[in-house]
Amino acid sequence: MxxxxxxxxxxxxxxxxxxxxxxxxxxxxxxxxxxxxxxxxxxxxxxxxxxxxxxxxxxxxxxxxxxxxxxxxxxxxxxxxxxxxxxxxxxxxxxxxxxxxxxxxxxxxxxxxxxxxxxxxxxxxxxxxxxxxxxxxxxxxxxxxxxxxxxxxxxxxxxxxxxxxxxxxxxxxxxxxxxxxxFPEPGDLEVVDRQQATVSPADYKPFDDSQGDIPPLASFGSEYRYHVTGLNKAADGFPTSKPELVDAEQRRQLRKIEANRAAIEKNEEYLIDDAEVIVVAYGTISRSARYAVDVLRKEGIKAGLFRPITLWPFPEQRMAELAGQAKAIVVPEMNLGQLILEVERVTRRVCPIEGIGRVDGEPITPAQIVAKVKEVL
Amino acid sequence: MAFDYEQYLRPGKLPHIWCPGCGHGIVMKGLLRAIDTCGLEKNNTAIVSGIGCASRLPGYVDFNTLHTAHGRAAAFATGIKMAKPEMDVLVVGGDGDGVAIGGNHFIHACRRNIDMTYVLLNNYIYGMTGGQFSPCTPTWAKASTTPYGNPDPIFDVPKLAIGAGATFVARTTAFHATQIDKLIAAGLRHKGMAVIEVLDDCPTAYGRRNKFRSVVDMMKRLKEIAVPVKAAAHMTPEQLEGKVLTGILHQEERPEYCEQYQQVIARAQGA
Missing domain, CATH: 3.40.50.970 (Thiamin diphosphate (ThDP)-binding fold, Pyr/PP domains)
Incomplete structure (x- = not known):
């Protein structure tokens, strides 16, 4: 159908x-x-x-x-x-x-x-x-x-x-x-519902990490009653300032992401395998970048596009790998240099990295990207 | 038989953080009696607060409790009530939390007439941060940030609530302990936004700076300034100078917000 x-x-x-x-x-x-x-x-x-x-x-x-x-x-x-x-x-x-x-x-x-x-x-x-x-x-x-x-x-x-x-x-x-x-039909795309608490209400702790870094969140109005606060808290949800508990909680929260990067990160790569110049672009500007890559290829320049769809966590490992094969990296973005800072950090600047910043309310054009690639090569 | 408070208190969470002489404990006891009187179910009740001394109350009581960010309690509570209208939703908090940083949320919750009960513990001061003046600190009173006296006029919380559209508005004081639960219970039974202001004392951050020699003096003041709204009807403006009206100050019927939204759902679904 x-x-x-x-x-x-x-x-x-x-x-x-x-x-x-x-x-x-x-x-x-x-x-x-x-x-x-x-x-x-x-x-x-x-x-x-x-x-x-x-x-x-x-x-x-x-x-x-x-x-x-x-x-x-x-x-x-x-x-x-x-x-x-x-x-x-x-x-x-x-x-x-x-x-x-x-x-x-x-x-x-x-x-x-x-x-x-x-x-x-x-x-x-x-x-x-x-x-x-x-x-x-x-x-x-x-x-x-x-x-x-x-x-x-x-x-x-x-x-x-x-x-x-x-x-x-x-x-x-x-x-x-x-x-x-x-429009996707129901079932075409994965839909994940909230993990439900399975312990008895008396044993429920909203931040109990004994079964993993992501404890189930029970619903208000169910048979589970608990306390929520913006203060640093212990596993039971009540405030604590015990150094070891605060430290463990803060590290667990970051670990939720760090330990699951592979499941969260999502990138698109276009003509990247033999690319000598890699354009790193995201969102709307990745569309200009893709067009620019096509233009450059027609001119015999081996350009490719790396498009992070997940910006945070930033795809550190893949970006670093790609930098190893590139002669140069170009980062067009509608700001004065933000994601380029991550590109520079994770690639340790093994190749020249040039940004194209634009903050005049107009999009970065393919022509701008083509010109910059030719300039850096 | 004496009222069993412990059935509503979380084991192991006392002692509370409140100073000796603070009236917040009196209000908490009144709140629990009111909840008991109205037969609210623990699992079906959410108590939401912001930041400050009074906002620590939810941590001690055995319900669904949410200690939010400074001033934001009414907005969180609105989300809970809208998403699950069958729940009983209460907000507790202080004067600075409720009508300074949270003032916008407070008046709009009143305007919507969403069915929740807001108990505002007005102790005239920011206690937790050490005694800075709030929108309820009396003019020319002393606070840590008004060393020459407070030049600001005050918010009259009930007038603010009535003006903003709350359909049940009451006031009492921490001295009038037996009235606290009666007014909160009446607020809980009322369909719509109920605001109960409880004038309270803060001996540590307010009393010491303002020549109250003891907590008893502060309680005596609460006793002396309170005039029941019925008695006030027979008093002259001169006699009412420096007094505050207590009791149910305003009550009206007006469509409740979640019920109004049910009509939106019915219209959207073509009923």
Missing amino acids: AKKVALLQGNEACAYGALYAGCSFFGGYPITPSTEVAEVMSKELPKTGGKFIQMEDEIAAMASILGASLTGAKALTASSGPGISLKQELIGYACIAEIPCVIVNVMRGGPSTGMPTGPSQSDVMQAKWGTHGDHPAIALAPASCQEIFSETVRAFNLAEIYRMPVQVLLDEINGHMRERIE
Whole structure:
């Protein structure tokens, strides 16, 4: 049977991906260029018995999805620049209290109000380091509308599996761009539901790591009762300042990601095997990069594209391997040099690495990338 | 027979962090009596707080408890209630938490008239951080950040709640211990946003700076300033100078938010 197809904006595809994943709660606040996510959710969620709420501010939107998630709901919020800055307080809360949720950031120019309708990729480092304290981070950067749908589904899966907030990084271009999308049928894409507690209510501890680094999260309103706090806590969820317990907890939270990199990382490689120049690009700009690689190949230049879809954790090992075969690496991104810092760090600069930064509200063009590759060779 | 508080207290979590003479324990006991009176089920009840001395209360009591970030309790609680309307949701917290950093969440929870019960313990000060002035610190009172006296006017919490749309608003004090549970119980029974302000004492961070020689003096003050709302009807403005009204200050029926959203669901599903 032919799949259902539609012409959708990226933001709309994101919302439908969330619904496919089983999202039943959206808490939001209006902000350009993310608002279509909220608009679709406000229309579609009540049809499924889910809940949409427009909160009084960005912080409240983030708080509402954490409250909802604690009752067992798969919960989503969407925002951009200034809104994401405001949400950082409670993204940190989600990290320490280990509450699954998905945060969509349709990146726009900044800092501050910046360029609300201009595309940007300047929140890459914020997605990793935005909230205070050491904490794990997962951030996904899809490039097309179809991929926005499927990566949003994956974001929910990762949030539930690793019991933490997951960010989906779109930008004003792929958030608003319309493309043909085929709706996956139920079962086409994996959907992971939250691991349920199996111990008796009397024995349940929300952060009990005796069975592994990711303890099951019981739902409020079930037969399990427990305490949640933003303070450093012991396995039973109650605050502690015992150095050995605090240290163990913080290290466990980072280990959730470090020990599972292979399962979380996802990259696309295009004409990479014999590539002498590797373009590292993500999100919308990876599309310019792919076009540029084709142009360069036609001219006999061995160019290839490495496209991290998972930005955090950064694909350190694969990037380092690729650097070993390359004569040069070019990193185009709509910021003044963010992911390039990771590329430089993990490759130990074994070859020349050049960035192309653009923050004028216009996308990086294939011609810019072609010119830079020729310059570095 | 004496009320059995221990049935609602988590074993091993006492002693609490509150100072000798602090009224928060009186309020916690009133809260537990009210919960008992209304027959709330432990598994079906969520108690949410923000940050501060009063916000440590949920850690001691045996329910679904959520100690959130500073000021954010009402917004977390809104998420819980919306996602699972069958749960009984309470918020507890202090004055700075509730109406300074959490002021926006507070007024919007009132506006929505979402069915939750918010017990605001107003001890006039930021106690946990050592006594800085809050939006409820009386004008010209002393705090660690008002060494020359507090130039700020105060928020009248019940007026704020009524103005913002809460449909049940009451006030009492930590001195009036037997009224605390009655008002909280009435708030729990009320369908919609119920706000109960309990005027409280902080001997450590407020009393010492403001010439209260003892906790007893602070309690006497709470006793003296409280005027039941019915008695106030027969008093002149001069007689009411410096007094606060206690009891149920406002109650009305208005559509509750989660029920309103059920209508959204019905409309979306074409009913």
